Structures are given as C-alpha cells and as structure tokens.
Amino acid sequence: MKVAKFGGSSLSSSTQLKKVSNIIQNDSDIGAVVVSAPGKRFEEDIKVTDLLIALHANKITGLPYNEALDAILSRYEEIITGLEIDFDLLDKFRKTILSYLENITDNDRLLDALKSCGEDFNAQMLAKYLSQEGTPAKYYSPEEAGIYVTDEASNAKLLDESYDNISKLKSTEEVIVIPGFFGMSKNGNIVTFPRGGSDISGAIVARGLDAEIYENYTDQSHIYSAHPGFIDNPHAIEELTYREMRELSYSGFGIFHDEALEPLYQVKIPVMIKNTNAPEIEGTKIVSKRELIKDIPVIGISCDVGFTAISVKDYLMNRQVGYMRKLLQIFENHRVSVEHMPSGIDNISIIVRNKNLEDKAELITEDINDQLEPEKVETEGDLALLVIVGEGMEYTVGLANKATKALTENDVNIRMMNQGASESSMVFAVKMSEYDKALNAVYKEYFRNID
Numbered sequence: 001m002k003v004a005k006f007g008g009s010s011l012s013s014s015t016q017l018k019k020v021s022n023i024i025q026n027d028s029d030i031g032a033v034v035v036s037a038p039g040k041r042f043e044e045d046i047k048v049t050d051l052l053i054a055l056h057a058n059k060i061t062g063l064p065y066n067e068a069l070d071a072i073l074s075r076y077e078e079i080i081t082g083l084e085i086d087f088d089l090l091d092k093f094r095k096t097i098l099s100y101l102e103n104i105t106d107n108d109r110l111l112d113a114l115k116s117c118g119e120d121f122n123a124q125m126l127a128k129y130l131s132q133e134g135t136p137a138k139y140y141s142p143e144e145a146g147i148y149v150t151d152e153a154s155n156a157k158l159l160d161e162s163y164d165n166i167s168k169l170k171s172t173e174e175v176i177v178i179p180g181f182f183g184m185s186k187n188g189n190i191v192t193f194p195r196g197g198s199d200i201s202g203a204i205v206a207r208g209l210d211a212e213i214y215e216n217y218t219d220q221s222h223i224y225s226a227h228p229g230f231i232d233n234p235h236a237i238e239e240l241t242y243r244e245m246r247e248l249s250y251s252g253f254g255i256f257h258d259e260a261l262e263p264l265y266q267v268k269i270p271v272m273i274k275n276t277n278a279p280e281i282e283g284t285k286i287v288s289k290r291e292l293i294k295d296i297p298v299i300g301i302s303c304d305v306g307f308t309a310i311s312v313k314d315y316l317m318n319r320q321v322g323y324m325r326k327l328l329q330i331f332e333n334h335r336v337s338v339e340h341m342p343s344g345i346d347n348i349s350i351i352v353r354n355k356n357l358e359d360k361a362e363l364i365t366e367d368i369n370d371q372l373e374p375e376k377v378e379t380e381g382d383l384a385l386l387v388i389v390g391e392g393m394e395y396t397v398g399l400a401n402k403a404t405k406a407l408t409e410n411d412v413n414i415r416m417m418n419q420g421a422s423e424s425s426m427v428f429a430v431k432m433s434e435y436d437k438a439l440n441a442v443y444k445e446y447f448r449n450i451d
C-alpha cells in the first residue's frame, strides 16, 4: 500500500484537484492521501495558509477582517464550483472559521486553529470529489485518525501512541483522506507543525499504516542537485539517502521538510518525490542506503541565507578547560540555537540563524566579554551558507580544494568553512550578496561533466 501526500502546489485550484483525483483513481495501491492547503496558482499569488495568518493578524489587532475572510473563502468557492461538489460545504467552512474567531480567546491557539483550516477544508473537498467520481473516499480529521501531538502552539511534535491509532485505519475500505500540517493535543487544542509540515504528516501516516512507499507529489519532477530557481537545468537526482536529504532540506532544499524523515528512517519506508503535473515521470527516490556512484561524490549543493557569525579570539583558548562549555552556555542562556562552530586553536566562530538570534547579538557579546574576557569578539551578519552534501565525499580526495578553487576564481570571499564530522558534508560561509555567484561557481565545478 502507498500513502500519497499532495503539496499546496498540487491543490491550488480545481484544475489541480482534478489532476490529483486522476492520480489516485489510476493507482489502486494508493490507500491513503494526506493533503496540504491550496498553494500558489502563479508567482505573485498568496498561499491560503498565508491568507489565514493575515486573517489572524487582523483579528488580534482589532482591524476589520471580512475582506481577509472573503479572500480565503473565494479560493474554496473556485474549487467547489470547478469540481461541482456540494455547495453547502462553503457555508460549513465559513461557519468553522467564524466559530474559531468567536470562541478561541488565546491568540496562539487561534492562530493554529485558523492555520489548520487550509488543509482541513481541502481534505473534505477531495474526499467528496473522489467519491463523486466513483472512488469511495473517507475524510478523517487528525483527531479521528488519532494523530496526537505535544501542546506547544505552532511547534507540534508527534506523540508515539499515534502510530498505533493510525494503524487501526488499515481495514478502511475507502481511500483515506487526512489533512496534513496539524494534530490534536491531549488538552484538546489544534496544534500545527512548523511551516511546510504536511510533509511530516504524510510521513507519520505512511509509518502508521506500514506503507510500502510514501509518494510526495509536488510541482517538480525530481529533486535536483541545486535549487532550480538558481541553476539552469540542474542535474536530476535519481536516488539519495535520508541522511543526504535531511542535510539538504535543512539548509535550503525546500522541496521536502527535513523533519519528515524522522518517522521514516527507522522503518525504512522509501519516499518518492513526484510531479502532479507529470505523474508518469518516475521522480526521485529517498532511501536508507544507496549505491555510491563513482563519478558523483557530491549529490547536492544547497544554499541558505540569513546567518550571523559571532567569532571569539583568545590566545591559548585551547588550553583553557571548559572554554567551549562556558561559551555555549551563554548562547543557551539566551535561548539561541547554534548551527555550526568552526574553530582553530585560538579562535572559534559560532554561526547562528538570524531568525533565532533576533536582536540578542549585543547582549551575547557583552556576556562573552564579561564571562570569558577574550581578546576580541566580532559579529558578522548577512552571511549565506553553501552546504555541499554527498555520502561519496568521504571516499574522494580533493573535494574541498575544488570548492575553494571555484570560489576564489570567481572572486567570492570565503568567510568560513567547516567540514562536518560525518565527512558527508562541507559548509562554506559567504557574504549574502555573493551567494548566487558562489552557488553557480561551486555547482559548475562539481557538475560540469554530469548531465
């Protein structure tokens, strides 16, 4: 049995929902479907999840919200009309949103409940349409499916008992349709996963139902070796491992959520990335282990922007026992998580994401000066990280040299570099303004002779 997850780009309009329905009807192995909210129909369009977030912002700041509500409902009206399904659904959706707005007093809880509507309504519409088209389908809310999560708003983590609950759905005769992106806490709150989290829901359902394969449908036929928005005609990856995918999606490959691999890797359910607009193309497979390809040690190069390096220089740092612990403690005290820490004998750089650092750089610097009394503390913002990933890198000599050569020849100033302990990744920090140039230079160096 397969579990198929369809992303926002696959469900952005009635035309897209019809394609999704065709895929399900033509593949009797698909036993369960997880859906996202309607995504963008064109470049400047707004995802329904973002419209719901805007509605919430209006509500909590006391601004009128009727226009925001109408913008959301008009997306569903187009789909209901195009699919010619029961028009009463639209009234039901309006009442659901209004009841959340009227009854949920806590702002964070209200945000999660509103965000959940995007996927929840899509799942109800798809189940109706499939049944109408002759493929009996049954909608299950996450609560009905037994998807229970922790109670921290917008940061759901799955409770393990959910897998047993979901497995009870195995005997369902109809195609199961479940909304992605949220679960229910034991306190009865709707709690969403982080953004892009329908991929996580899909993985959870695949594991709960012991699926043979988890198909993840999007608007690309493959995962490419670099973001197709930045590299022309990038190399299409046939197969990559969970470990490679996690590194790449954590650092910029937005096509599949890095946390969606966690439910899968122990039970080794493979993931197929497929295109809703071209389902006949096989796609990219994510597996627990793969054959290494001799001439392709690097599988992908991702690039992510918005980092700051806080660098500390202290003579004989290496001789001071507990120095790193004290330094890291300062970041922990400010609740800032650390991404990388390249170091030398007398210096160390702590690299953090700007969105986690917020405006705490000065306070952290003050604490470092007070508690460690180093020679110098420097902060450099506006950095981008280039992450080069491949299980084959461990066995190939001269790969770092290739990257530094390409960057130097293209006048890109390398601010820092770090080789992961696993030897299956390397990280280069460059100025944010140079990341496009850096990515193109390094990509060409590794993939010049590979189509």
Ligand SMILES: Nc1ncnc2c1ncn2[C@@H]1O[C@H](COP(=O)(O)OP(=O)(O)O)[C@@H](O)[C@H]1O
Binding pocket: 006, 007, 008, 009, 010, 036, 039, 196, 217, 218, 219, 220, 222, 223, 224, 225, 226, 227, 228, 229, 252, 253, 254, 255, 256
């Ligand atoms: N290496 C990559 N290969 C393919 N797509 C990528 C890659 N990196 C980023 N993307 C982006 O991921 C997008 C698909 O992910 P997402 O927007 O989450 O889709 P969906 O709405 O289907 O869930 C693509 O349109 C593409 O812009």
Ligand SMILES: N[C@@H](CC(=O)OP(=O)(O)O)C(=O)O
Binding pocket: 006, 007, 008, 009, 036, 037, 039, 047, 049, 050, 118, 180, 181, 194, 195, 196, 197, 198, 199
């Ligand atoms: N709709 C949610 C969850 C999600 O996974 O969406 P998508 O499949 O479009 O990435 C979001 O926009 O974050």
